[in-house]
Amino acid sequence: xxISDRGRDFGALRVxxxxxxxxxxxxxxxxxxxxxxxxxxxxxxxxxxxxxxGPPLGGIGWVIGGGVVIGSAAGTFWLSNERWDATFNQLLAxxxxxxxxxxxxxxxxxxxxxxxxxxxxxxxxxxxQPARRAVLFLGGLATAALVPVLTQSVSGEVxxxxxxxxxxxxxxxxxxxxxxxxxxxxxxxxxxxxDARAVARAxxxxxxxxxxxxDATLSHLPLEELLGELLRRIAGALEVDGGAVLLSExxxxxxxxxSRGVVETDGPRPGQITGAFPxxxxxxxxxxxxxxxxxxxxxxxxxxxxxxxxxxxVPLLVGDQILGVLYVATRSRRRFTDGDASFLQLxxxxxxxxxxxxxxxxxxxxxxxxxxxxxxxxxxxxxxxxAMAVRYVPGGAGMEVGGDWYDVIDLRDGKVGLVxxxxxxxxxxxxxxxxxxxxxxxxxxxxxxxxxxxxERLHHLLEGQAKDAxxxxxxxVLDADKRTVDIANxxxxxxxxxxxxxxAHYLPVAQSPPLAAVPYARYEERQAKIAPASTxxxxxxxxxxRRGESLQVGLDNLCRAVEAGPAEPEALCEAAVARLEDxxxxxxxxxLLAYKLEPFPEGGFSLDFPAEPEVxxxxxxxxxxxxxxxxxxxxDIYAIKAATIEACANAIEHAYRPGDxxxxxxxxxxxxxxxxxxxxxxxxxxxxxxxRGRGLGLMEALMDSTDVxxxxxxxxxxxxxxxxxRQAL
Amino acid sequence: xxxxAQLTLDEHRETMIARLEGEIDLSNxxxxxxxxxxxxxxxxxxxxxxxxxxxxxDSSGVRLLFDTARRLERRQQRLATIVPAASPVRELLVLVxxxxxxxxxxxxxxxxxxxxxxxxxxx
Numbered sequence: 143x144x145i146s147d148r149g150r151d152f153g154a155l156r157v158x159x160x161x162x163x164x165x166x167x168x169x170x171x172x173x174x175x176x177x178x179x180x181x182x183x184x185x186x187x188x189x190x191x192x193x194x195x196g197p198p199l200g201g202i203g204w205v206i207g208g209g210v211v212i213g214s215a216a217g218t219f220w221l222s223n224e225r226w227d228a229t230f231n232q233l234l235a236x237x238x239x240x241x242x243x244x245x246x247x248x249x250x251x252x253x254x255x256x257x258x259x260x261x262x263x264x265x266x267x268x269x270x271q272p273a274r275r276a277v278l279f280l281g282g283l284a285t286a287a288l289v290p291v292l293t294q295s296v297s298g299e300v301x302x303x304x305x306x307x308x309x310x311x312x313x314x315x316x317x318x319x320x321x322x323x324x325x326x327x328x329x330x331x332x333x334x335x336x337d338a339r340a341v342a343r344a345x346x347x348x349x350x351x352x353x354x355x356x357d358a359t360l361s362h363l364p365l366e367e368l369l370g371e372l373l374r375r376i377a378g379a380l381e382v383d384g385g386a387v388l389l390s391e392x393x394x395x396x397x398x399x400x401s402r403g404v405v406e407t408d409g410p411r412p413g414q415i416t417g418a419f420p421x422x423x424x425x426x427x428x429x430x431x432x433x434x435x436x437x438x439x440x441x442x443x444x445x446x447x448x449x450x451x452x453x454x455x456v457p458l459l460v461g462d463q464i465l466g467v468l469y470v471a472t473r474s475r476r477r478f479t480d481g482d483a484s485f486l487q488l489x490x491x492x493x494x495x496x497x498x499x500x501x502x503x504x505x506x507x508x509x510x511x512x513x514x515x516x517x518x519x520x521x522x523x524x525x526x527x528x529a530m531a532v533r534y535v536p537g538g539a540g541m542e543v544g545g546d547w548y549d550v551i552d553l554r555d556g557k558v559g560l561v562x563x564x565x566x567x568x569x570x571x572x573x574x575x576x577x578x579x580x581x582x583x584x585x586x587x588x589x590x591x592x593x594x595x596x597x598e599r600l601h602h603l604l605e606g607q608a609k610d611a612x613x614x615x616x617x618x619v620l621d622a623d624k625r626t627v628d629i630a631n632x633x634x635x636x637x638x639x640x641x642x643x644x645x646a647h648y649l650p651v652a653q654s655p656p657l658a659a660v661p662y663a664r665y666e667e668r669q670a671k672i673a674p675a676s677t678x679x680x681x682x683x684x685x686x687x688r689r690g691e692s693l694q695v696g697l698d699n700l701c702r703a704v705e706a707g708p709a710e711p712e713a714l715c716e717a718a719v720a721r722l723e724d725x726x727x728x729x730x731x732x733x734l735l736a737y738k739l740e741p742f743p744e745g746g747f748s749l750d751f752p753a754e755p756e757v758x759x760x761x762x763x764x765x766x767x768x769x770x771x772x773x774x775x776x777x778d779i780y781a782i783k784a785a786t787i788e789a790c791a792n793a794i795e796h797a798y799r800p801g802d803x804x805x806x807x808x809x810x811x812x813x814x815x816x817x818x819x820x821x822x823x824x825x826x827x828x829x830x831x832x833x834r835g836r837g838l839g840l841m842e843a844l845m846d847s848t849d850v851x852x853x854x855x856x857x858x859x860x861x862x863x864x865x866x867x868r869q870a871l
Numbered sequence: 872x873x874x875x876a877q878l879t880l881d882e883h884r885e886t887m888i889a890r891l892e893g894e895i896d897l898s899n900x901x902x903x904x905x906x907x908x909x910x911x912x913x914x915x916x917x918x919x920x921x922x923x924x925x926x927x928x929d930s931s932g933v934r935l936l937f938d939t940a941r942r943l944e945r946r947q948q949r950l951a952t953i954v955p956a957a958s959p960v961r962e963l964l965v966l967v968x969x970x971x972x973x974x975x976x977x978x979x980x981x982x983x984x985x986x987x988x989x990x991x992x993x994x
Contacts, residue, residue: 755898780959
């Protein structure tokens with residue numbers, strides 16, 4: 143409003159003294175047009191009367207007189223017909239011609255008076271010229287007229303002419319002033335209109351602010367950002383210099399949740415805030431305005447130091463629970479109105495809801511995040527002939543966790559189940575559903591079902607348990623001995639395989655719908671061959687989906703990045719996550735699993751195992767599979783396996799105190815000569831109990847040679863047997 | 872996880888039949904022995920341990936069987952085992968001298984006959 147006030151003053155000045163190109167813009171055209179038509183009609187009648195009643199004219203006089211009468215009639219007719227368009231300047235020109243006509247008539251009849259020409263000039267200047275030019279012109283003419291008086295060479299006739307000149311100059315100035323006045327009025331009218339528009343705009347803005355305050359989509363912002371944004375809007379709408387949100391503490395007092403403008407806190411927020419102002423609002427549960435802040439309590443003193451003069455605060459209420467106080471502050475003294483207070487209370491109610499809702503959301507997000515982490519934080523199985531790495535990267539700021547998961551299931555006998563899945567949706571529900579599906583899949587897989595059967599069972603489970611829940615899952619069973627992968631897919635992205643020669647390709651998957659997406663889903667299996675030392679990479683769509691980019695482009699880019707990157711699972715995952723971070727804000731959660739086959743070398747291997755009886759089964763698998771790579775009879779395999787287990791069992795039973803410890807199994811094979819060495823790093827303890835010494839005898843019976851070396855550092859059992867020589871154990 | 876070994880108990884003609892499947896090693900032998908010995912009632916003539924479904928057995932398993940045999944002996948009950956011919960498990964049991972003491976048989980009928988025979992399992 144202040145701006146348009148300035149505009150109005152400036153507009154009037156412009157009309158009077160400055161060039162004004164648009165002085166006639168907005169003129170009331172119909173009225174001007176009507177006035178011009180009436181004047182022109184009267185003018186025509188006067189000219190006709192002059193012709194008929196005036197002194198007799200010559201031939202040329204009749205022609206001009208007749209022309210004036212006919213021209214006036216035609217002009218009147220033209221102006222009174224609205225179909226013909228006329229501009230303001232055209233009307234002025236017409237009026238000017240009308241004024242000129244009687245003078246021309248007088249000139250023809252010899253009754254011309256020189257001052258009549260001046261009259262035309264004055265009137266023309268006043269009416270047609272912009273004010274600045276008219277004033278200069280008239281001033282110049284008046285000066286010129288007065289020069290003879292100053293030079294004192296004036297006759298009676300000249301005096302008379304000068305007198306008329308001055309008279310008409312005055313008339314012209316009055317006319318100019320009048321026209322300027324009319325123009326000023328018009329400009330004021332226009333400013334008034336723009337003021338009204340500004341007021342309407344401001345009202346719309348306030349409505350918009352209110353709408354913004356009630357905007358439910360804001361709940362996705364973290365609480366602090368949300369409050370900051372709300373305060374920014376309030377400051378604009380109420381024209382205050384700042385504001386803050388204080389949240390009540392259980393222990394009494396307040397903490398600052400957000401602040402802006404004059405009361406904004408630089409650096410860390412103060413701990414507990416105490417003050418008469420927020421406490422009174424919280425106690426009375428009503429708005430409070432303070433016109434002049436007085437120091438005293440810490441809160442008020444702090445505000446006074448910050449230069450705050452007036453305050454308006456409202457309670458943040460949800461039901462009858464007080465969450466805190468919202469207040470605004472001004473540097474200059476201000477008497478807040480009831481309207482201000484009710485507006486702020488309206489905003490306060492929204493803030494309270496937002497605080498409450500965001501708190502609930504944050505709680506839920508925290509729970510979901512914890513759930514997600516605890517579910518995925520399980521220890522992955524130890525697979526001796528494989529290296530694996532996993533990553534879970536939560537989506538960008540302000541998002542809840544998703545239902546992405548990965549899993550590795552040891553199916554024994556060289557088979558391992560690899561899982562990647564994504565429950566559609568976010569938050570606690572998605573995370574808990576993910577946990578359910580993950581466990582169920584493990585159970586079905588361990589029961590020994592084939593991949594497609596596992597997914598079908600999972601489909602029925604999800605369909606029966608959760609309404610409107612959909613999940614994509616990719617489940618594959620990798621057989622390290624046969625070097626095959628059986629893949630079943632429920633609407634997920636295909637697995638990527640990086641071969642030893644650094645080329646990568648996607649494995650073929652059947653195009654089946656996600657779990658619970660259609661009532662009767664059938665899942666087909668595809669089998670693919672896999673080269674030794676390949677790395678299988680499973681991932682969720684967040685890794686390859688980019689806004690404005692086709693999925694195929696994302697998949698191709700990932701394939702190239704994996705080809706160019708490292709092969710070791712940990713490094714591979716690291717590179718993939720780094721690539722994501724380079725791409726900017728992560729829109730979706732990402733789960734990633736890299737599994738690299740590391741076949742036991744035929745010549746032998748060395749593996750460390752924890753000293754627990756539960757690992758013996760795994761040691762047997764490893765020995766069996768390693769020996770199976772080259773010719774060996776079932777008896778040979780059984781003998782070497784059993785002897786190794788006896789040595790391992792000794793290491794576990796005798797060598798260690800309870801606690802974390804490990805033993806090492808080293809194997810070597812050269813043709814038919816097989817040797818296994820089991821080393822532990824504990825103190826030897828004589829066998830206890832009845833029949834416990836049987837292990838050594840069995841080893842000696844099963845093997846061609848058994849050497850036991852016991853030192854202070856530990857024991858070493860070296861076993862040797864030539865395969866293919868004995869018919870039995 | 873799937874248990875390494877599974878035990879099913881059955882009674883047939885006053886004889887307990889303990890059917891073992893899977894693998895027996897240090898991690899589960901003790902628990903299995905306990906379950907088997909507990910399951911044999913006093914009135915039973917004896918126990919048949921069916922090892923047909925056992926794919927792996929080592930000194931822990933051997934200890935399980937010898938232990939069980941000793942306990943039954945104290946109660947005047949007999950032990951017989953069913954072990955398929957030419958299996959590594961049989962070879963191992965033979966190797967540790969279990970042929971007589973553990974009453975190795977190849978079928979249930981033979982094992983039942985062994986438990987019901989007047990003479991002891993020695994032979």
